[in-house]
Amino acid sequence: AQTVTQSQPEMSVQEAETVTLSCTYDTSESDYYLFWYKQPPSRQMILVIRQEAYKQQNATENRFSVNFQKAAKSFSLKISDSQLGDAAMYFCAYRSEDFGNEKLTFGTGTRLTIIP
Amino acid sequence: DTGVSQDPRHKITKRGQNVTFRCDPISEHNRLYWYRQTLGQGPEFLTYFQNEAQLEKSRLLSDRFSAERPKGSFSTLEIQRTEQGDSAMYLCASSPKPTGTDTQYFGPGTRLTVL
Numbered sequence: 001a002q003t004v005t006q007s008q009p010e011m012s013v014q015e016a017e018t019v020t021l022s023c024t025y026d027t028s029e030s031d032y033y034l035f036w037y038k039q040p041p042s043r044q045m046i047l048v049i050r051q052e053a054y055k056q057q058n059a060t061e062n063r064f065s066v067n068f069q070k071a072a073k074s075f076s077l078k079i080s081d082s083q084l085g086d087a088a089m090y091f092c093a094y095r096s097e098d099f100g101n102e103k104l105t106f107g108t109g110t111r112l113t114i115i116p
Numbered sequence: 117d118t119g120v121s122q123d124p125r126h127k128i129t130k131r132g133q134n135v136t137f138r139c140d141p142i143s144e145h146n147r148l149y150w151y152r153q154t155l156g157q158g159p160e161f162l163t164y165f166q167n168e169a170q171l172e173k174s175r176l177l178s179d180r181f182s183a184e185r186p187k188g189s190f191s192t193l194e195i196q197r198t199e200q201g202d203s204a205m206y207l208c209a210s211s212p213k214p215t216g217t218d219t220q221y222f223g224p225g226t227r228l229t230v231l
Binding site for chain 2: 006037043044045046050093101103105107108
């Protein structure tokens with residue numbers, strides 16, 4: 001079974017600064033997908049960024065980028081130019097590439113606070 | 117464009133009562149997923165559907181839990197004889213197709229409190 005570990009329960013960053021959230025995972029599969037989801041307080045979860053394991057190039061979405069290290073099974077999220085609206089719980093998630101095994105396996109989350 | 121909707125948003129019930137939650141996925145999404153999220157934890161997978169077929173059930177889904185998606189559109193999750201340990205946020209998600217990095221779009225959740 002796959003597991004996802006987020007070792008930082010809480011992080012804080014000054015507005016406009018850069019912060020990196022850590023995620024490691026364990027799997028015996030070679031093909032899979034990784035995701036970062038954001039869950040603002042009392043609001044629904046939304047996708048921030050996703051990465052296919054077969055791609056060596058790190059995914060980027062505007063101010064959000066990942067550092068994907070397949071051999072190390074590490075998938076960190078970097079948020080540049082942090083904004084107040086970035087305050088939320090961030091969850092790292094894993095999904096198998098196997099058809100029919102589509103569930104997301106989530107980590108325990110990192111609560112990000114933005115300091116004005 | 118309407119997203120995933122869930123009803124009710126909050127439910128308070130007494131131990132031993134039955135409760136039913138509804139999820140309406142994004143139109144034409146054939147995949148529908150149920151997750152449970154307890155305080156301080158990430159969501160945990162419960163079950164999912166392709167159209168009306170229930171393809172996988174987690175061992176977390178005890179025999180008190182049942183989910184249906186009768187016409188391949190909305191889904192219901194029923195919990196019978198609720199226990200205090202069932203208190204959690206129940207999240208529904210949908211996606212358009214099963215392959216690749218298809219995003220699962222989440223609803224706002226139903227928060228269940230069992231007294």
